[in-house]
Amino acid sequence: MSLRSGIDLKTEELARLAPKGFFFALHIRFALPLLHHQTFPEGWTDLYTEQAFALRDPIIAWGFGELGTARWSEIAIPDPFDILGQARGFGMVYGLAVSCGPMKSRTIASACRDDREFNDDEIGAFAEQISHLHDITEPPTSLTKAQIEALRCIAEGDRHAAAAARLNISESALKARLSSARTSLLARTTAEAIQRARDYRLL
Numbered sequence: 001m002s003l004r005s006g007i008d009l010k011t012e013e014l015a016r017l018a019p020k021g022f023f024f025a026l027h028i029r030f031a032l033p034l035l036h037h038q039t040f041p042e043g044w045t046d047l048y049t050e051q052a053f054a055l056r057d058p059i060i061a062w063g064f065g066e067l068g069t070a071r072w073s074e075i076a077i078p079d080p081f082d083i084l085g086q087a088r089g090f091g092m093v094y095g096l097a098v099s100c101g102p103m104k105s106r107t108i109a110s111a112c113r114d115d116r117e118f119n120d121d122e123i124g125a126f127a128e129q130i131s132h133l134h135d136i137t138e139p140p141t142s143l144t145k146a147q148i149e150a151l152r153c154i155a156e157g158d159r160h161a162a163a164a165a166r167l168n169i170s171e172s173a174l175k176a177r178l179s180s181a182r183t184s185l186l187a188r189t190t191a192e193a194i195q196r197a198r199d200y201r202l203l
Contacts, residue, residue: 100134139185
């Protein structure tokens with residue numbers, strides 16, 4: 001099974017545990033996650049984005065300040081913008097939060113439902129999936145010289161043919177290097193791989 005398939009499988013399992021949606025942000029470094037995914041109601045997502053709630057969200061603040069799990073109702077961080085209160089209007093009444101990993105590469109996740117609090121077994125199952133996702137998506141600490149050269153050429157504006165000529169390799173060899181770099185960085189596109197390599201100080 002490929003890493004991407006493994007991530008997709010874990011995401012499906014998380015969806016079954018979170019009737020009203022969930023989100024995860026894996027390996028947050030330099031304020032950006034390596035990977036993120038969310039399935040909250042569209043109206044809530046739009047409001048959350050428009051109001052820049054991520055900067056004020058008590059769940060996010062808890063995730064950077066604590067490790068482990070908690071029900072939303074157990075988090076005592078002030079919520080002056082009533083973010084959790086507004087979430088209830090979208091059926092996001094009861095929730096849980098998960099935080100794992102070192103501060104320099106923190107993973108934060110949350111899930112919600114509208115009918116009752118999550119029980120301990122459900123919280124444990126959700127946290128286990130998030131911890132596994134954190135482990136299998138550990139960002140690379142380095143790239144190969146070949147990967148760096150290929151990414152740098154594209155980052156500097158070369159097209160594939162020009163980059164291949166510059167490196168004195170075939171175009172297919174260049175594409176193979178770019179593909180391996182995308183795989184290492186869990187990027188869907190070369191542009192995304194370049195940005196991630198820069199974000200993680202690898203390029």
